[in-house]
Amino acid sequence: MTTLPATPPSTPRSARRRPALLTTFLILPAALWYAVLLVAPLVIVLVFSFGTRARNGGYAPGFVFDNYARAIQKSEPFVLSLEMAIFGTIGCLLVGLPLAYFIATRARRRKSLLILLLVIPFWTSFLIRTYAWLLILGPDLGLAGQLQRLTGADRIQILGTPIAVMIGLVYGYLPLMVFPLYVTLERMDRTLIEASKDLGAGRWATFRQITLPVALPGLVTGSILVFIPMMGEYVIPQILGYGRTYLMGNALVTDFLEARNWPQGSARAVFLIVIMVVTIAAYVWFVNRGRRTRDVSVL
Amino acid sequence: MADRDLFETLQSAGGARMSRRGFLQVAGLGSAAAALAACTSGGSTPSTAASVAASVAAPSTAPSLAASPTPMPSYQIEKALYMYNWAQYISPKNIDAFKAKFGVTKFQYDVYDNNDALIAKLQAGAKGYDICSPTAEFVPRMVQQGFIQKLDKSRLPNLANIDPVFKGLWWDPNDDYLIPKDYGTTGILYRSSLLPSIPATWKDFYNLVKGPASGKTVFVDSMGDVFVFPLKMLGFSANSVDPGELDQAKTILLEIAPHLLALDSNTYGTKMAKGEASLALGWTGVLEQQMSKVKDKGYVVPSDGTIFWLDTWVLLAGAPDPNASYAWLNFIQDPAVQAEESNYNLYATPNDKARPLVDPTVLNNTAIFPTEEQVKALEGSKDTSDNQQRLDIWEEFKQNIGKG
Numbered sequence: 001m002t003t004l005p006a007t008p009p010s011t012p013r014s015a016r017r018r019p020a021l022l023t024t025f026l027i028l029p030a031a032l033w034y035a036v037l038l039v040a041p042l043v044i045v046l047v048f049s050f051g052t053r054a055r056n057g058g059y060a061p062g063f064v065f066d067n068y069a070r071a072i073q074k075s076e077p078f079v080l081s082l083e084m085a086i087f088g089t090i091g092c093l094l095v096g097l098p099l100a101y102f103i104a105t106r107a108r109r110r111k112s113l114l115i116l117l118l119v120i121p122f123w124t125s126f127l128i129r130t131y132a133w134l135l136i137l138g139p140d141l142g143l144a145g146q147l148q149r150l151t152g153a154d155r156i157q158i159l160g161t162p163i164a165v166m167i168g169l170v171y172g173y174l175p176l177m178v179f180p181l182y183v184t185l186e187r188m189d190r191t192l193i194e195a196s197k198d199l200g201a202g203r204w205a206t207f208r209q210i211t212l213p214v215a216l217p218g219l220v221t222g223s224i225l226v227f228i229p230m231m232g233e234y235v236i237p238q239i240l241g242y243g244r245t246y247l248m249g250n251a252l253v254t255d256f257l258e259a260r261n262w263p264q265g266s267a268r269a270v271f272l273i274v275i276m277v278v279t280i281a282a283y284v285w286f287v288n289r290g291r292r293t294r295d296v297s298v299l
Numbered sequence: 300m301a302d303r304d305l306f307e308t309l310q311s312a313g314g315a316r317m318s319r320r321g322f323l324q325v326a327g328l329g330s331a332a333a334a335l336a337a338c339t340s341g342g343s344t345p346s347t348a349a350s351v352a353a354s355v356a357a358p359s360t361a362p363s364l365a366a367s368p369t370p371m372p373s374y375q376i377e378k379a380l381y382m383y384n385w386a387q388y389i390s391p392k393n394i395d396a397f398k399a400k401f402g403v404t405k406f407q408y409d410v411y412d413n414n415d416a417l418i419a420k421l422q423a424g425a426k427g428y429d430i431c432s433p434t435a436e437f438v439p440r441m442v443q444q445g446f447i448q449k450l451d452k453s454r455l456p457n458l459a460n461i462d463p464v465f466k467g468l469w470w471d472p473n474d475d476y477l478i479p480k481d482y483g484t485t486g487i488l489y490r491s492s493l494l495p496s497i498p499a500t501w502k503d504f505y506n507l508v509k510g511p512a513s514g515k516t517v518f519v520d521s522m523g524d525v526f527v528f529p530l531k532m533l534g535f536s537a538n539s540v541d542p543g544e545l546d547q548a549k550t551i552l553l554e555i556a557p558h559l560l561a562l563d564s565n566t567y568g569t570k571m572a573k574g575e576a577s578l579a580l581g582w583t584g585v586l587e588q589q590m591s592k593v594k595d596k597g598y599v600v601p602s603d604g605t606i607f608w609l610d611t612w613v614l615l616a617g618a619p620d621p622n623a624s625y626a627w628l629n630f631i632q633d634p635a636v637q638a639e640e641s642n643y644n645l646y647a648t649p650n651d652k653a654r655p656l657v658d659p660t661v662l663n664n665t666a667i668f669p670t671e672e673q674v675k676a677l678e679g680s681k682d683t684s685d686n687q688q689r690l691d692i693w694e695e696f697k698q699n700i701g702k703g
Contacts (some may be wrong), residue, residue: 057684076698134566139575157514159575160561160701242561243520244701246694254697258522259690 042273049266057260067267074251078271081248084237085230088169092177092226093219095170100181100218101211104188115182118175130168130239137164137240160242168236173229177222184218185211217287224283228276248272371400372454372629377620379405380627383417383431385610386410388481390643393636401626421446421615429618430627435470435609436682438477448616449475454625457632465609465649468679477611478628481646483583484600484607484669484677485524488567492595493577500603501532504578505551512578513558517567519581522693523606523680525552528580531604538606538681542688549692556699571596582608583666598666604676609649641667 049067054060071078103114121129137143137158144158158164188211196206212219234249243250248268255265380403382389394406409428411417414437421441433441441447452458458478465479487504491497495511498504505528508516518525527537529548539545560576561567568585570576572593583598590596612631614624630636638656641648645661647668648654654662662668669677683689 053685055685074694134569139573157575238520238563239566242701243563243697244559244561246697246700250697251694254522254690254694258684258693260684261690 045266045269045273048263049270051263051266053259053261053263057262059262062263067263068270070264071267071271077246077248077251078268080245081231081233082275084165084169084233084245084247085227087166088173088230088233089223089227091166091170092173093223096174096177096181096222097215097219099174100178100185100215103178104182104185105190118178122175126172127235130172130236133164133168133171133240134159137167159240160244162241162245165237165241165245168240169230169233172236173226176225180218180221180225181215182218184215188214220283220286224279228279231275232272372622372626374622374625376401376403376626377623378403379407380430380620380623381407381409381428381618383409383411383420383425383428385432386412388432388610388644390639392643393631393639396636397627397630400630401623403623403626418446426617427619428615429620429624430612430614432480432610432612435468435477435479435611436680438470438611438613441613442471442476446616447476447613448618450478450614450628451625455629455632457629460632460634460637460650460652462649462651462674464674464677465679468609469681470679477613478632479649480610480612481640481644482607482609482649483646484673485519485527485580485582485605487599487601488571488579488581488583488586489597489599490571490574490577490593490595491597493574497597498578498599499601501528501601502603504528504580504601505532505555507578508555508558514560515575515577516559517561517563517570517576517579517581518559519564519567519579520562521564522689523683524582525580525693525696526683526689527606531601534603537604537678538683540683540686540689545686545688545692549695552692552696553699556696557702559700562697562700586666600665600669600673602673602676604678606680607677609679610646 048059050063050065052060052062052064052066103111107114135142139145139148139157139159142158144156147153147158148156192210192214193206196210201209232249234247234253237243237245237247237249248271251268252265255261255268259265380397389408394408397403398406411420411431414434417431417433418437418441422444438447452474455478458474461479465482466474471477487498489497493512493515494507496503496507498507526548529551530537530539530544532551533544533547535541535544535548539548561570563570564581566589567576567579567581568589571579571585572590586596586598612628614621614628618624631640632650634650634652634656637648637650637653638658641653642658642661645667648657651674654668657668
């Protein structure tokens with residue numbers, strides 16, 4: 001944008017206005033997109049959250065705080081979702097960081113193949129991939145069944161436990177963690193590591209002082225990409241967790257579909273939105289803070 | 300086998316209640332022998348059974364249905380009828396018979412696969428349909444939005460054939476807008492080989508869940524259906540909003556919650572088929588969809604009472620062929636015609652005059668038709684979704700599943 005040539009003072013007014021018009025015109029679709037599909041729904045949710053339930057369900061205008069009072073009073077699903085999203089993000093990091101590191105630095109010629117293998121599952125429906133885990137972890141041919149046969153135990157149940165949910169979460173969101181990490185690690189200047197070694201640093205010190213700081217932007221981006229959708233995750237806990245944990249997603253389904261109490265659901269949704277906004281604000285702050293020193297345009 | 304498993308899992312991933320027909324086909328055939336045995340040992344009289352069997356089997360059914368006792372109406376009937384309905388929900392034999400009898404040449408049958416799709420299509424301004432079949436609880440909303448016209452009951456004498464249990468319910472207190480079409484119940488699914496005894500009541504169910512079926516019981520993820528169990532077990536209405544009664548129901552639900560394997564409306568049949576679960580509170584659809592190969596499956600309508608869902612006939616506002624529509628709506632409630640409907644779509648009919656004419660293998664399949672005593676204990680479900688106490692109990696119940 002800054003590279004636009006300065007307009008000579010002699011050009012007529014209309015010609016000078018053209019680039020501005022063009023800019024407006026080019027921005028319009030994106031602006032409309034955000035206004036209609038992002039801002040408007042958020043405003044609707046906010047307005048609804050102060051309303052009351054209509055007699056036959058839905059929304060009736062009003063200005064009450066009952067919905068928030070209830071959302072705060074019944075905060076367990078929120079806390080559970082937060083817990084799950086935090087553990088899920090840590091899980092993705094623990095698996096994603098070594099994987100990204102391996103692909104970026106050690107895979108050599110197999111690099112593109114490995115990346116392709118990471119992408120391919122994305123071409124399959126998310127629901128089908130999640131259902132596939134029912135078989136992989138399941139009681140007959142799956143992991144639980146095999147373990148049962150091996151150990152001779154009476155009954156080993158993996159599906160329906162937090163372990164199954166965690167496996168599903170890490171599996172489902174892993175690529176979103178790996179790609180930003182891969183991009184940063186791939187660009188890492190390898191001579192830095194050599195220098196670090198030459199200067200007598202051990203592996204751990206090199207990782208802590210060189211690799212980790214370099215990977216940090218990717219790590220933050222990946223964590224955000226993973227954390228935010230996990231907060232609202234509904235399908236994986238429902239299918240692999242057998243619906244045994246009552247999360248934000250479940251609470252919203254109960255409010256909107258079973259109680260048909262849109263204002264109550266909206267108040268709860270506002271909490272999710274607040275968490276999302278806070279996380280993204282923290283991210284933006286982080287990006288701006290780092291702008292002068294390093295390139296963080298991973299997103 | 301693994302492939303087969305995957306195939307079934309993916310199929311069941313498709314959705315909860317898919318098309319209306321076809322749920323119970325195999326279940327019906329599988330229990331045919333047992334049902335026949337039951338019937339010859341004194342169920343219905345042999346002569347009725349034989350004649351029904353004959354009329355069902357014979358290819359000449361269509362003309363005989365066309366000659367049904369329902370008299371011809373006096374008004375002029377249009378040559379076309381436009382039906383918007385669930386897939387395979389109406390017997391082609393009945394359609395042919397109707398066309399022959401009333402001189403209708405064009406019978407258009409378009410399908411939708413859930414109520415929301417139907418309403419969305421009407422909201423989008425779909426014109427030209429005469430009749431459709433929403434589930435009863437969706438009807439008030441459709442009436443409110445002006446999609447449905449009031450019925451002229453003087454043109455529908457066959458409505459007298461419908462069991463009063465299915466009339467005058469909350470969704471249409473004066474029976475002005477809808478005609479009951481087919482119904483199904485909320486009940487207990489079980490695998491007999493995995494349980495010491497077969498439950499007959501909610502009380503039996505409760506004892507099994509706390510004992511031998513602990514950790515092996517699935518509930519459908521549906522508030523209205525789950526509340527039926529504690530309330531009916533305690534002898535209250537399934538629609539109770541009495542604070543004291545709900546408190547007692549809460550105690551039972553919280554006591555049961557730690558014993559549940561899953562809360563799942565879509566694949567509980569698969570869980571039972573694999574033997575992960577031996578008992579479920581749910582609907583009959585999965586018996587055929589997900590448990591077709593399971594030999595020891597069964598379904599019980601608890602004798603202490605339960606609720607039912609009801610699909611209905613409604614006449615759309617602005618129907619282009621009102622006379623043909625009335626002719627159809629009356630014709631379809633003719634007992635012989637309605638019996639053929641049940642034989643075809645394998646759903647219970649609320650038309651109790653048709654009951655004795657239904658194929659005994661269908662009638663005696665407990666997963667399709669409740670017994671007459673069970674029908675008496677049925678209760679139409681009310682819309683209780685505005686009750687905050689129910690909602691609070693439901694949330695607390697869900698939070699306690701798998702705990703402890």
